[in-house]
Amino acid sequence: MSAEKAALRLTRADLKKGIHREYGGWIIQNNENGSLSYTKPVKGQEALIDLSKIPVPDGFTIVGDYHTHPHTTSTEGLGADPGDVESLRGIARNQHLDIPGYVADTFSGSVYRYTQWGPPMPKTMYDTNPFGVKIGTIPPD
Amino acid sequence: MAGHLRFRKMNLKVLSVVLGMMVLAVGAGESLGAPRKQSGPINVGMIALLASPQKYNQKVIQTVGFLNIGRGRESDNLWLHEEDGQLFLCKNSFALDLSDDQRKQFAYLNHTYVVVTGILHSDGPEGSAMNSGVIVNIEQIESWHPYVPTQPTVK
Numbered sequence: 001m002s003a004e005k006a007a008l009r010l011t012r013a014d015l016k017k018g019i020h021r022e023y024g025g026w027i028i029q030n031n032e033n034g035s036l037s038y039t040k041p042v043k044g045q046e047a048l049i050d051l052s053k054i055p056v057p058d059g060f061t062i063v064g065d066y067h068t069h070p071h072t073t074s075t076e077g078l079g080a081d082p083g084d085v086e087s088l089r090g091i092a093r094n095q096h097l098d099i100p101g102y103v104a105d106t107f108s109g110s111v112y113r114y115t116q117w118g119p120p121m122p123k124t125m126y127d128t129n130p131f132g133v134k135i136g137t138i139p140p141d
Numbered sequence: 142m143a144g145h146l147r148f149r150k151m152n153l154k155v156l157s158v159v160l161g162m163m164v165l166a167v168g169a170g171e172s173l174g175a176p177r178k179q180s181g182p183i184n185v186g187m188i189a190l191l192a193s194p195q196k197y198n199q200k201v202i203q204t205v206g207f208l209n210i211g212r213g214r215e216s217d218n219l220w221l222h223e224e225d226g227q228l229f230l231c232k233n234s235f236a237l238d239l240s241d242d243q244r245k246q247f248a249y250l251n252h253t254y255v256v257v258t259g260i261l262h263s264d265g266p267e268g269s270a271m272n273s274g275v276i277v278n279i280e281q282i283e284s285w286h287p288y289v290p291t292q293p294t295v296k
Binding site for chain 2: 045077090124128
């Protein structure tokens with residue numbers, strides 16, 4: 001939640017300036033003591049964020065990813081979209097990591113956790129259902 | 142006189158042939174040698190675009206693909222084929238950077254084949270993005286009229 005809070009704050013600040021941009025990063029685990037933390041949120045584009053270039057500190061393992069959706073209306077929806085789920089599949093294929101993802105949208109502040117396994121599973125890239133399970137809400141600052 | 146006339150006629154024939162050849166040569170020189178300025182968008186198919194998107198990077202292109210305007214902007218894409226989206230073949234697509242107004246304006250064309258005109262941004266076919274690039278500054282999306290066979294007449 002703290003990772004999403006940091007990313008959402010930046011996304012909302014950009015939206016106030018009229019900039020639609022995603023932020024995101026990795027959720028990482030300390031290999032020695034098991035404590036969780038996250039990499040600083042990085043800028044993406046309106047509908048895209050490239051996490052592959054974010055370095056993971058030595059002694060840590062990636063256990064999840066997080067990002068935001070710069071939504072301005074309720075019709076843009078909650079939770080993950082098929083592209084987000086497919087992105088996790090890409091990480092599984094390319095990095096051999098089967099990790100959950102977390103997404104929060106600026107309009108509702110709802111935070112969703114999703115995996116490449118569902119539930120529910122997107123049937124196609126045209127599926128408009130929300131994916132994942134709501135785990136909390138981050139109100140505006 | 143008759144011989145002289147025939148000679149003049151022949152000269153005119155030769156002259157016209159020579160002139161014709163000169164015109165052809167100038168035309169050929171223009172099309173083969175001299176660089177031509179691209180006035181409108183580059184009309185290119187999706188397969189060529191997907192094969193070497195870096196060739197068209199930052200250029201105004203016009204192409205035909207299957208339009209998906211999703212529930213959020215991050216789902217707006219142009220797909221090579223409808224099936225590519227059904228099978229999650231994301232590298233066979235380009236993201237579309239549509240404004241809120243454009244998303245409403247072109248909603249009636251959703252899930253049909255369309256002609257899109259805009260500027261392509263791409264890191265190449267092996268870029269780390271899920272798709273093969275993004276089309277920005279979209280000027281127009283038009284319907285790609287498929288051939289609709291005439292209904293057989295009922296007797």
